[in-house]
Amino acid sequence: MSDTLENITTIGVLGAGQMGAGIAQVAAQGGFTVLLADVSQARADAGKAGIAKQLGRLVEKGKLAAEARDAILGRITAVVGAAGLAPGDFLVEAATENIELKKQLFVELDRAARPGVILATNTSSISITLIAAVTGRPERVVGMHFMNPVPVMKLVEIIRGLQTADDTYQLTLALAHKLGKTTITSKDCPGFLVNRILIPLINEAGFALQEGLGSAEDIDTGAKLGLNHPMGPLELADLIGLDTCLAIADVLHRELGDDKYRAPNILRMHVAAGWHGRKTGRGFYNYASKP
Template sequence: MATEHTEHVVVVGAGQMGAGIAQVALQTGLRVTLVDVSEEGLAKGAGRIRAGLAKLVEKGKLEDAKRKAAEANLATATRLSEVKEVDFAVEAATENEELKKRIFQELDGVVKPGGVLATNTSSIPITRIGAVTKRPESVIGMHFMNPVPVMQLVEIIRGAATSDATYEATRALAVRMGKTTVVSRDMPGFIVNRILIPMLNEACFALMEGLGTAEDIDTAMKLGTNQPMGPLQLADFIGLDTCLSIAEVLHKGLGDDKYRPCPLLRQYVDAGWYGKKSGRGFYKY
């Protein structure tokens, strides 16, 4: 497939990530169909996209004519089977392997031959997702960072069967979206989470052992290593439930004790203290 020929992108999942991916694709002049089983979710996602585009116009980063064109290029659907002529699909549904596999079996039927089936998973093996389709060579990981319109990075993850043509098409799309790409092998956590989550987990151990207060640990890392946000605050922003599930993926997938999730992290998740989204984590919000 010629890499320049992506015109119609389907984004599955209208949550924060899906809406962000759709917005960035629309900004580059692509036609986008946003798919979600929930009508309410779709309306919310589309609203989020419109607000994001309007904000760029306000800041002088997007011409109003381009905003109107982008909005006109957005379609929505509650079923994948309704969508036709798909060049490139990006799945951004919940991190649930069975759900993703079902979506990929459906995508197999709607994406054109030679098209790309990408997943925005942060932790599920690309090879396993590809194996449920009839074209594992067309399946690839395209891991955007949150918030998508702001963050510069896209991690591209090649599964065992991913073809060079699929990689080239995916890289071309990411570059067209103004992103910088890195390539990772299909190993637990890929690059970013493989290094980030153990750091956040270690900060939890430091807090649990009384090495310092949450504030001191975060200030030390912020000012001592020039990070914009301390590890505990960052964990709160990511969601402690998400941090724990990725830590569990690393521990199980790599089988090494050094990845074991901190008991304090598990206890906070058990308490329902997920961080910013629930009003309490290592800090109160």
């Protein structure tokens, strides 16, 4: 059992996509040994290659020494599936925002992990209580919601499920702080704190675009200069992933039953078209034509 921060030396991350790779990078930069898992070796390797690319950019800008980059990458091992994370002292799931998938992954993580090891989920909207209930260690399950992009954003939202034990919560807080993050704590409610506030903003920006009130550029410039936001809601949605934004909006709308969380049709159609934002080259903006 990893009861203290000193006993956590190896962090396992399940999901080598944008969020999982970011979590793995931050953990490795924090001096931890990292196991980065996905459904295949190729996908896990691709996640590590993406980290190498990100660190390479820092080296080119003079923000990171080449030796430090090599040391960080040397602490990351790409593995396959939940079983590959068995040696981990703290495990974080960072898969697609789909409740049935997450429940299945937590069954696998519970089977693979040593007794007492904390199982954290990076979910941005799904009930921690519901996820914890499929495991044999519900008191050791917690929400650990990193913001995107993980290496840049300072915030981690900690969510306590109904079953989450105090020591699980405290150890997760301590780990987040060790990774250089600032934490907030939310009750286990749909969307938690950040997305409860953010999704109506993104939705309303989508409705404004859908109704022709202004161009995407006008809407985002209005938010940046009129609301003092560093990024407009539409470009932020593209960065998060429109599929993820839609999944969160649908959870909020379904669970809270309030139409203010309903997704605009333009968002639903973009997702149906496979235009998921930056990761696919097109979302509310077309990134294929950008340098």
